[in-house]
């Protein structure tokens with residue numbers, strides 16, 4: 001332990017319980033539970049003292065019971081429990097700063113944060129974040145609902161559409177009375193009732209160009225892109241704008257019974273056009289396949305089934321939270337993280353690298369070198 005904790009405590013999210021006179025356990029979830037063989041009850045006495053009292057009092061309490069133990073013995077016990085992920089700094093008084101509202105989120109983050117960290121830090125980061133959310137359809141409207149619960153400082157929401165009756169099966173932010181209203185305005189009204197701390201900037205506008213997005217980016221910490229029209233072109237437009245502005249973006253893509261998430265950290269991970277170049281280099285069928293699909297102009301009916309949409313949007317918002325706060329490593333950096341609604345599985349595709357020499361968008365490449373870009377229906 002680099003520095004000693006001030007008031008270490010057993011994380012309240014984990015139970016500690018004796019199995020018999022030798023063995024005790026902490027945790028009750030598969031993958032988290034650890035069993036300790038502790039015939040002399042040294043560690044158990046430490047666990048009992050780890051209630052948030054000052055470290056010297058913890059040491060004193062253990063030594064009162066077992067005078068033969070040194071201060072270093074107690075510190076070693078704390079290190080052991082920390083390595084198992086069971087203790088945290090208690091930070092008395094910090095609860096009131098976050099308020100009751102986000103306490104459960106803080107408790108969740110505490111699972112990932114040890115005694116040297118601060119379980120409140122992810123929530124503080126969220127609470128100070130300004131997010132641009134593109135699209136308020138099946139993806140975006142449910143993403144916004146989840147963001148309302150997490151409580152960022154502001155969300156700028158953009159959609160040109162109006163609410164239709166056929167949206168109500170999965171876009172649960174909207175009410176029957178919203179049918180015919182602007183999605184952006186209806187969403188703003190709903191969020192104002194759900195979390196009045198969030199500043200909402202609602203824009204009823206179409207996204208047609210890189211400039212449209214660039215105008216919305218100043219001051220933003222993160223973009224979530226839930227637009228897919230025009231197909232593929234939308235992703236290229238968003239990608240170019242966020243790369244130029246240097247702002248991370250989490251992209252959502254929905255398929256038939258699977259959905260994907262990928263994240264671009266400009267200058268660090270491969271961007272969407274690096275993906276185009278990478279596949280052009282690696283997959284001999286990629287360009288012809290893309291050209292055929294692009295020319296087809298395939299416009300499928302909506303197949304967004306509410307429960308599936310919820311799984312995907314929850315994955316996206318958790319990914320956005322990971323990118324913003326680092327509470328756990330993001331799963332979609334330079335890779336497409338795919339969620340399969342049919343069997344509940346998820347996996348990451350092979351990753352693609354950033355290609356600074358070849359990518360025309362985040363690097364020094366020439367788009368004319370890569371045939372694929374000529375097959376996009378709109379140039380960006």
Ligand SMILES: [Zn+2]
Nearest residue numbers: 271274359362
């Ligand atoms: Zn790139």
